[in-house]
């Protein structure tokens with residue numbers, strides 16, 4: 001007997017998760033596009049009457065959409081670690097369960113972080129541009145960047161991703177790791193990281209890595225004022241959420257060389273227009289939110305989001321309840 005009706009809101013859902021669902025329910029895969037952003041009207045039109053939703057989309061899940069789904073909706077399973085695109089108070093108000101897929105993406109996101117850090121610090125974008133335009137000049141002062149060895153690395157948000165980044169960077173002979181966040185992390189001692197206030201972290205770090213959730217507290221944490229307190233050799237890496245950075249202020253800081261460079265996996269909005277001023281900046285290296293985009297990681301995320309649904313429909317605790 002089927003446990004309930006499950007809607008997968010975007011058809012790009014890895015087979016690993018679909019197989020798990022098919023063994024227990026008859027999942028309906030919404031045949032909208034593999035990619036976004038035009039699919040929200042399709043979702044709204046099709047959502048009525050399901051018991052569970054796999055929310056494998058970046059669209060915001062609002063009270064309006066929950067109303068369209070109807071009062072029988074029991075569980076929402078987002079195929080993401082972040083939940084800032086879900087209106088959690090609206091979910092809780094209706095007594096709907098919510099699950100997410102943290103931890104399994106920590107390694108993949110940490111890899112992207114290190115990639116961005118090296119690319120931004122060592123001026124890959126400028127170097128490649130000059131090579132491709134026949135401007136390879138060579139000279140002892142040409143294209144010099146910033147060292148990782150001997151540096152201070154500041155990690156804002158020292159959860160699974162932040163800690164995985166630190167573990168990777170240990171091999172780079174970093175002099176000091178500091179972090180800031182809401183609480184002391186028990187793992188910090190073993191990893192050799194010291195918790196400091198955010199203003200100290202921004203002042204002292206050669207590399208500022210943003211790995212914290214987007215909250216009211218962290219929205220525009222990097223702004224015109226905080227950028228001014230940073231070293232002008234500093235490199236900012238954002239793998240968390242675009243809105244943690246005030247992009248206009250970042251643009252000015254990069255143009256005026258208040259800081260050295262930025263590496264961004266996340267921006268506002270997503271997708272970012274190719275005409276956005278940050279895109280053309282030589283010292284801003286942007287990749288299109290590729291953090292968790294590896295085959296294995298996406299398979300794991302799909303499996304967990306399917307298991308969250310199946311468990312909740314059976315009245316059991318989800319693997320990752322929010």
Ligand code: DGY
Pocket residue numbers: 079080081082083105109240289290291292293
């Ligand atoms: C998530 O799942 O929240 C991440 O942003 C993926 O990169």
